[in-house]
Amino acid sequence: xRSITALWQSVLLTPLLLGRTAAAQDTPQFHxxxxxxxxxxxxxxxxxxxxxxxxxxxxxxxxxxxxxxAAPPLIAFLAEVFAANPSRMAxxxxxxxxxxxxxxxxxxALNLSKxxxxxxxxxxxxxxxxxxxxxxxxxxxxxxxxxxxxxxxxYDEREDEALFLVGATAKWSLASNAQSHPIVxxxxxxxxxxxxxxxxxxxxxxxxxxxxQVKQETEEIVVRQRQAGKWQ
Numbered sequence: 132x133r134s135i136t137a138l139w140q141s142v143l144l145t146p147l148l149l150g151r152t153a154a155a156q157d158t159p160q161f162h163x164x165x166x167x168x169x170x171x172x173x174x175x176x177x178x179x180x181x182x183x184x185x186x187x188x189x190x191x192x193x194x195x196x197x198x199x200x201a202a203p204p205l206i207a208f209l210a211e212v213f214a215a216n217p218s219r220m221a222x223x224x225x226x227x228x229x230x231x232x233x234x235x236x237x238x239x240a241l242n243l244s245k246x247x248x249x250x251x252x253x254x255x256x257x258x259x260x261x262x263x264x265x266x267x268x269x270x271x272x273x274x275x276x277x278x279x280x281x282x283x284x285x286y287d288e289r290e291d292e293a294l295f296l297v298g299a300t301a302k303w304s305l306a307s308n309a310q311s312h313p314i315v316x317x318x319x320x321x322x323x324x325x326x327x328x329x330x331x332x333x334x335x336x337x338x339x340x341x342x343x344q345v346k347q348e349t350e351e352i353v354v355r356q357r358q359a360g361k362w363q
Contacts, residue, residue, distance in 0.1 A: 159179075159182055159185070159186075161185055161186055161188075161189030162189070162192070162193070163194075164193050164194060164195075164198060164201060166193075167186065167189060167193055170182065170186065171204075171205075171208050171265070171269075172268050173268075174208070174212075174269055175267070175268055175269060175270055175271030176271070178212075180212065180215075180216045180219055183209075183212055183216075183219070183223060184222060184226060187209075187223060187226050187228070187233075187237060188226060188228075190205075190228065190230065190232075190233035190236060190237070191228060191229055191230035191233045192230075195230070195232045195233055196230070196232040199232075200258075200261075202236055202239075203258045203259070203261040203262045203265065204261045204262060204265030205236060205265060206239045206240045206243060206262065206265065207240075207243070207261070207262035207263070207264075207265030207266045207269070208240075208265035208266065208268055208269045209236075209237065209240035209244075209269075210240045210241075210243035210244040210248055210249060210266070211244070211248055211249065211265075211266045211269035211270050212269050213240060213241060213244035214244045214248055215269075215270070224241075248266070249262050249266040249275070250266075250274070250278075255282060255294060255297045256293075256297060257296055257297060260279060260282060260297065260301050260304060263275040263276075263278045263279050264279075264304060264308070271314065273314065273318045273323065276305075276315060276318045276319075276324075277324055277325065279301045279304065279305055280301070280305070280319070280324055280334055281326070281330075282297050282298055282300075282301035283298055283301050283302055283305075283326075283330045283334060283337075284298065284327070284329060284330045284333070285297045285298030285301075286299055286301075286333055287329070289356065289361065292353070292356065292361075292362040295352070295353075295356075296349075299349040299352075302333065302337050302345050303342055303345045303346055303349065305319065305337055306337040306338070306340055306341070306342045306345050307342040309337070310342070316338065319334045319335070319337075319338055320335075320338065
């Protein structure tokens with residue numbers, strides 16, 4: 132089982148995709164993962180597929196090999212952008228990618244886009260939560276927020292630590308992005324979500340919490356469970 136520190140470091144390009152409001156750029160720069168993130172997290176507000184080629188070319192130089200946990204949301208983001216822009220695929224496929232890590236990432240995104248996209252994924256994991264965010268930022272589709280809300284009930288899980296962390300990362304990421312994305316907050320407070328009362332209570336609770344509080348609360352639960360011999 133990964134340490135709680137490693138878990139938090141793995142989620143959502145941490146801290147790249149959370150806790151900041153990034154302005155959409157007419158001519159974005161892609162020299163670092165921060166700049167990649169700034170483009171991605173506002174893409175759904177003003178889609179600019181004409182910049183995706185530059186984004187792909189940047190993957191060889193922004194340090195993906197050193198940040199492997201950045202891959203899931205990037206794969207999901209690209210997969211949804213690819214699916215939405217079939218007329219540009221010949222152009223994007225022709226981009227030479229020398230870096231093996233970057234080439235594998237783009238290849239996985241291409242495969243995912245051909246076989247149902249992020250919605251075709253099954254299971255429960257912090258990495259899949261990351262993918263829901265990548266897909267949401269690509270599309271603005273609140274169905275991906277519904278997927279994240281669906282994971283919240285695992286925050287009450289006390290037998291399986293991995294499932295608890297699925298709920299914890301969903302709660303933390305929703306709390307974080309609700310601060311900088313009005314559509315996230317309005318979706319959580321609106322009547323469009325399909326969920327049970329306990330899950331809705333957790334969703335309302337996270338809106339009142341600072342993301343740091345959610346993180347601290349999660350760490351305290353993990354410590355208590357391990358001290359009680361429940362989790363190792």
